[in-house]
Amino acid sequence: MLLLPLTLLALQATLCHGACVEVDSDTEAVASKGFKLGCISCKKRGEVPSVAVVNWLFKGSDEVDYSPLLSSFCFMFQLYTYENKQGEVLDPRFYERLDWNGSKQTLDLQDGSIYILNVTYNDTGTYMCTFERTLMYYNYEFQINTTKLIHLNVVPKRKN
Numbered sequence: 001m002l003l004l005p006l007t008l009l010a011l012q013a014t015l016c017h018g019a020c021v022e023v024d025s026d027t028e029a030v031a032s033k034g035f036k037l038g039c040i041s042c043k044k045r046g047e048v049p050s051v052a053v054v055n056w057l058f059k060g061s062d063e064v065d066y067s068p069l070l071s072s073f074c075f076m077f078q079l080y081t082y083e084n085k086q087g088e089v090l091d092p093r094f095y096e097r098l099d100w101n102g103s104k105q106t107l108d109l110q111d112g113s114i115y116i117l118n119v120t121y122n123d124t125g126t127y128m129c130t131f132e133r134t135l136m137y138y139n140y141e142f143q144i145n146t147t148k149l150i151h152l153n154v155v156p157k158r159k160n
């Protein structure tokens with residue numbers, strides 16, 4: 001009898017006070033439209049100030065793994081990096097086509113989402129988003145890395 005109300009209270013607190021919720025990204029984009037690649041990593045200890053760097057990697061669906069011995073992540077390309085309130089597109093295939101959609105005006109990032117402006121079929125593939133978060137305790141720092149994978153599929157525009 002005690003557990004249920006507490007659970008509901010926690011859920012309500014989350015939904016009603018803009019707390020961080022780790023929603024999974026959509027995985028289907030429409031060709032030549034914009035698409036938000038979502039990546040959220042909530043702080044488990046919200047009261048501890050922290051600084052985060054977000055990195056995105058990409059591997060197109062037509063790019064093969066060159067060695068069966070290494071993890072396929074070894075063959076992902078640096079796509080985008082966001083640090084110190086500044087983003088940089090690292091993959092020429094995405095120059096002028098990516099915008100930051102994550103946390104704004106803060107170094108304490110919890111939302112690392114990016115936005116593809118004009119999706120092409122070549123954007124089909126695997127995206128990996130990593131948060132490198134440094135928690136700043138009073139007398140020490142602690143680093144936690146979290147990683148999320150998104151398999152993106154691009155579909156044609158619906159004809160009306």
Ligand SMILES: *[C@@H]1O[C@H](CO)[C@@H](O)[C@H](O)[C@H]1NC(C)=O
Pocket residue numbers: 099100101102115
């Ligand atoms: C995401 O980026 C797009 C393109 O710059 C912009 O139009 C949109 O408002 C952004 N959304 C958020 C939530 O930042």
Ligand SMILES: *[C@@H]1O[C@H](CO)[C@@H](O)[C@H](O)[C@H]1NC(C)=O
Pocket residue numbers: 032118
């Ligand atoms: C999106 O890309 C397509 C194919 O490269 C191009 O024809 C179209 O003009 C672009 N649209 C915008 C809004 O940039």
Ligand SMILES: *[C@@H]1O[C@H](CO)[C@@H](O)[C@H](O)[C@H]1NC(C)=O
Pocket residue numbers: 120121122
């Ligand atoms: C998609 O990739 C192919 C092969 O690399 C390239 O020839 C083509 O120009 C690319 N298309 C777009 C819209 O970027």
Ligand SMILES: *[C@@H]1O[C@H](CO)[C@@H](O)[C@H](O)[C@H]1NC(C)=O
Pocket residue numbers: 132143144145
């Ligand atoms: C987090 O990632 C960075 C960069 O790859 C690495 O230097 C660091 O050792 C990682 N920290 C942990 C706790 O895994």
